[in-house]
Amino acid sequence: MEMFCNQCEQAANGTGCNISGVCGKKPEVAVLQDHLLYGLKSLALYADKLGRNAEIDRFTIEALFSTVTNVDFEPARIGALITQCYALKEKAKAAAGVTLTGQVADWKPAADLAGMTVQGEAHGINTQHVNEDIRSVIEILMYGLKGMAAYMDHAMIHGKTDDEVMAFFQKALAATTDANLGLMDFVGLAMECGKQNLTVMGLLDSANTGAYGHPVPTAVQLGTKAGKAILVTGHDLKMLEELLKQTEGKGINIYTHGEMLPAHGYPGLKKYTHLAGNFGGAWQDQAKEFVNFPGSIIFNTNCIQRPSDSYKDRLYTWGLVAWPDVKHVDGWDFSAVIDKALELPGFPDNPGQEILTGFGHNAVLGVADKVIAAVKSGAIKHFFLIGGCDGAKSGRNYYTEFAEKLPQDTVILTLACGKYRFNKLDFGDIGGIPRLLDVGQCNDAYSAIQIAVALAGAFECGVNDLPLSMILSWYEQKAVVILLTLFHLGIKNIKLGPSLPAFITPNILNFLVENFNIAPITTVEADMKSILG
Ligand code: SF4
Ligand code: SF3
Numbered sequence: 261m262e263m264f265c266n267q268c269e270q271a272a273n274g275t276g277c278n279i280s281g282v283c284g285k286k287p288e289v290a291v292l293q294d295h296l297l298y299g300l301k302s303l304a305l306y307a308d309k310l311g312r313n314a315e316i317d318r319f320t321i322e323a324l325f326s327t328v329t330n331v332d333f334e335p336a337r338i339g340a341l342i343t344q345c346y347a348l349k350e351k352a353k354a355a356a357g358v359t360l361t362g363q364v365a366d367w368k369p370a371a372d373l374a375g376m377t378v379q380g381e382a383h384g385i386n387t388q389h390v391n392e393d394i395r396s397v398i399e400i401l402m403y404g405l406k407g408m409a410a411y412m413d414h415a416m417i418h419g420k421t422d423d424e425v426m427a428f429f430q431k432a433l434a435a436t437t438d439a440n441l442g443l444m445d446f447v448g449l450a451m452e453c454g455k456q457n458l459t460v461m462g463l464l465d466s467a468n469t470g471a472y473g474h475p476v477p478t479a480v481q482l483g484t485k486a487g488k489a490i491l492v493t494g495h496d497l498k499m500l501e502e503l504l505k506q507t508e509g510k511g512i513n514i515y516t517h518g519e520m521l522p523a524h525g526y527p528g529l530k531k532y533t534h535l536a537g538n539f540g541g542a543w544q545d546q547a548k549e550f551v552n553f554p555g556s557i558i559f560n561t562n563c564i565q566r567p568s569d570s571y572k573d574r575l576y577t578w579g580l581v582a583w584p585d586v587k588h589v590d591g592w593d594f595s596a597v598i599d600k601a602l603e604l605p606g607f608p609d610n611p612g613q614e615i616l617t618g619f620g621h622n623a624v625l626g627v628a629d630k631v632i633a634a635v636k637s638g639a640i641k642h643f644f645l646i647g648g649c650d651g652a653k654s655g656r657n658y659y660t661e662f663a664e665k666l667p668q669d670t671v672i673l674t675l676a677c678g679k680y681r682f683n684k685l686d687f688g689d690i691g692g693i694p695r696l697l698d699v700g701q702c703n704d705a706y707s708a709i710q711i712a713v714a715l716a717g718a719f720e721c722g723v724n725d726l727p728l729s730m731i732l733s734w735y736e737q738k739a740v741v742i743l744l745t746l747f748h749l750g751i752k753n754i755k756l757g758p759s760l761p762a763f764i765t766p767n768i769l770n771f772l773v774e775n776f777n778i779a780p781i782t783t784v785e786a787d788m789k790s791i792l793g
Contacts, residue, residue: 472528483612489555525618
C-alpha cells in the first residue's frame with residue numbers, strides 16, 4: 261500500500277515517509293488519516309454553511325488532533341471517526357438545508373475498514389493541489405489547523421470554546437477544496453490561522469489558570485519518593501488533576517513526564533502532596549526510560565512511540581491517544597491504572613536534583629520592575645527564547661550547546677519539551693533573577709508572547725526591537741501553528757531547526773525569508789555571533 265506523509269520533522273530522507281512512518285505509523289493508518297482529513301473537508305463544506313453546531317465543532321477538533329504526529333496509531337479508531345464524520349456531514353447537510361455538488365461534497369465512505377483504506381489512497385496530501393507552491397501553503401494551513409486543534413481540545417476539555425475560532429476551522433477546511441483560490445488566498449488563510457491560534461492559546465491559558473491559578477516558581481524533584489507510582493505524560497492538566505484526586509490517600513505518588521513538567525507550578529495541582537516529581541526527559545527517550553519506571557504509565561496526548569514489551573503491560577492511553585494492543589482508558593475513571601500501580605513495586609526513597617518551573621507570564625511580569633532595571637543597568641544584555649519540540653534526529657545538541665555557551669549576562673526563556681536538552685544545567689542567576697526561566701508547555705508560547713509584548717511596552721519599542729532572539733526547534737504540527745502565530749504578530753529573525761519542514765518549497769521559503777527573515781540554524785558560534793555581534 262502506498263502512503264505519503266511529510267508533516268513532521270523526522271519525515272524520511274527530509275522529504276516524506278512512503279514505506280512506513282519513522283514515527284511508527286503504518287501505511288494503513290496513514291491512508292486512513294488522509295481519508296479522515298478528506299471527510300473533514302466534506303463535512304466543513306456543510307458546517308461552514310450551517311454555522312455553529314457544538315457536536316460538529318467538537319468532532320472536528322478531536323478528528324484533527326487524532327491526525328497529529330504520535331497521537332493515534334489505531335486503524336479501527338480512525339475508521340470509526342470516518343464513519344462518524346459521514347454521519348455528521350449528512351446531519352449538517354439536512355440542517356443547513358442545502359445540497360452542494362462536486363466530488364468533495366459527494367464524499368461517502370465505504371462501510372468497512374478495508375474499503376475506507378482503498379478510498380483513502382486517492383486522498384493523499386499530494387492530491388491537494390497540482391501547483392506545488394499552493395500545495396505547500398495548503399499543507400502549512402492544514403498542519404496549522406491540526407496544531408491549533410490540539411490546543412483547542414485542551415480548552416474544550418475545560419468547557420471553553422470560541423465561535424470565531426470554530427467558524428475559522430470550518431471556513432479554512434472548506435477553502436482547501438476551492439479550486440478558485442490562489443496562492444495568496446492560502447497565504448492569507450495561513451496567517452489567519454496564526455491569529456486564531458493566539459486566541460486559542462489565550463483561551464487555554466485562561467482555562468488552565470482559571471482552574472489551577474497562575475503558575476508560581478516551583479522546585480521540582482527529579483528523585484523519587486518511597487511508594488507506589490504512576491507516570492503521566494502528555495499535555496492535559498485536567499486529566500492529571502482527576503488522577504491526583506482519585507489517587508489521594510492511596511500511597512501512590514504521581515510523577516510527571518515530558519510536557520507535564522510545568523504542571524508542578526500550578527497552585528491548584530501542586531497542593532496535592534503526592535504530585536511527587538518529574539521522571540525522565542522528552543518524548544523520544546520514552547522507550548529507554550519507561551522500562552525503569554516501576555509503576556503504571558499513562559499518555560494523555562502526544563507523543564507516544566511504539567512501546568516495547570518491557571513496559572507495554574503497564575502502559576495506558578487516554579483521550580485521543582491510542583496504540584494497538586495498549587489498554588485505553590475511556591472517560592474519567594482511572595481505577596485500572598491505579599490498580600495496576602498498586603500491583604507494581606513502586607520506588608524507594610531516593611531524593612535527587614531539583615529544577616525550577618512555573619515562570620508563566622504572571623510570575624515573570626510580577627517581577628517586571630526588577631527585570632527592566634537589570635536591562636537598564638546592563639546586568640541583562642539579551643534574552644533568548646530557546647524553545648520548541650525535542651526529537652530523535654541528530655542535530656538537536658545545537659540547542660544544548662547554544663544555551664551552555666551563552667554569556668553570563670543573558671537570560672534564557674524556554675518552553676515545550678526541547679528544554680530537556682538543558683534544563684538540568686545550572687545557569688545561575690542575575691541579581692536573583694534565574695538565568696533559565698521555564699515558561700511552560702508549548703502552548704505557553706502564549707505566556708512568552710505576553711512577556712515579550714509587556715517588555716516592548718516598557719521599553720516603548722516593538723517586539724522586534726527588543727534585545728530578544730528566538731531560537732526555535734520544531735517537530736510536530738503544534739510547532740507549525742505557533743510559528744504561524746509568531747508570523748501573524750510580525751515577529752522576525754527567528755532561527756529554526758534542526759531542519760526545515762519538508763513541506764515548504766523553495767519559493768515559499770523565499771517568501772518567508774523575505775517577509776520574516778526566518779533562517780535555519782547553522783552553527784552555534786556563527787548564530788551567536790550574528791545575534792550578539
Ligand atoms: Fe513520517 Fe512524521 Fe508523517 Fe510519522 S508523522 S509518517 S514520521 S512524516
Ligand atoms: Fe513535545 Fe511532542 Fe512538540 Fe508540546 S511532546 S512540544 S514534540
